[in-house]
Amino acid sequence: MKSYRKELWFNTKERMEFINITDEVIKALKESGIKEGLCLVNAMHITASVFINDDESGLHHDYKKWLEDNIPHNPELYRHNRTGEVNGDAHIKRQFMGREVVVAVTEGRLDFGPWEQIFYGEFDGRRKKRVLVKIIGE
Numbered sequence: 001m002k003s004y005r006k007e008l009w010f011n012t013k014e015r016m017e018f019i020n021i022t023d024e025v026i027k028a029l030k031e032s033g034i035k036e037g038l039c040l041v042n043a044m045h046i047t048a049s050v051f052i053n054d055d056e057s058g059l060h061h062d063y064k065k066w067l068e069d070n071i072p073h074n075p076e077l078y079r080h081n082r083t084g085e086v087n088g089d090a091h092i093k094r095q096f097m098g099r100e101v102v103v104a105v106t107e108g109r110l111d112f113g114p115w116e117q118i119f120y121g122e123f124d125g126r127r128k129k130r131v132l133v134k135i136i137g138e
Contacts, residue, residue, distance in 0.1 A: 004032030004135040007044075012125035015073065016093075018060050019120045021050075021131065025103075026110060028133045035108040037137015041118055042100030045129045047090035049097035049121035052112075067093050067123075090124035097121045105137055 006028045008021060025041055043050050053059065071092045075081045078088025101118060104111040110118075120131055 001037075001136060001138060002032070002034055004028070004034060004133075006031070006133045008120075008131040008133060009128060010120055010122065010131070011128045012122045015123070015125050016064055016067070017122045017125055018063070019122070020055050020117055021120045022055075022110075022117045025118050025133055029105060029108070029110065029135060032135045034105055034135050034137040037105045037135060039103045039105050039110060040100060040132070040134040041103070042132050042134075043094070043120065043129070044132050047087050047094055047122075047124035048129055048131075049094050049123070050100050050131060051098050051119050051121060052101050052103070052116050053119065054115045055117045055119075063097075067096065071096070087124040093123040094121075097123075105135065 008024050010019060012019070025039065029039060041050050071089050073089045075086040075088070080088035080091060122129070
């Protein structure tokens, strides 16, 4: 069995932002040479997420609105912020959107369903953060 590891780095302009990283993951898969196996993609920061869904701007708007309506960026609401930080909401948003995804690799391709894409979700942005791509297989 082979293993391949790559880090993707992001520094978003906005505090909350979604970035389609599908092409970068496909590039990593090609670099790996793995044809059959699994591809793990996970956020390496506790205020960021990786998720799979449709690349549709209305859906992304709805996600952001729901997250902000239900888990607002209001530092006074979160006990975590008593540590001097102001990102308690970002930690909770990450829990809702998920830490990672695993995609099957079949015949050298990500084995997606219709419309599926991989996204990096940032909830406490404007600083450098990374995503791990780990591919195992033959």
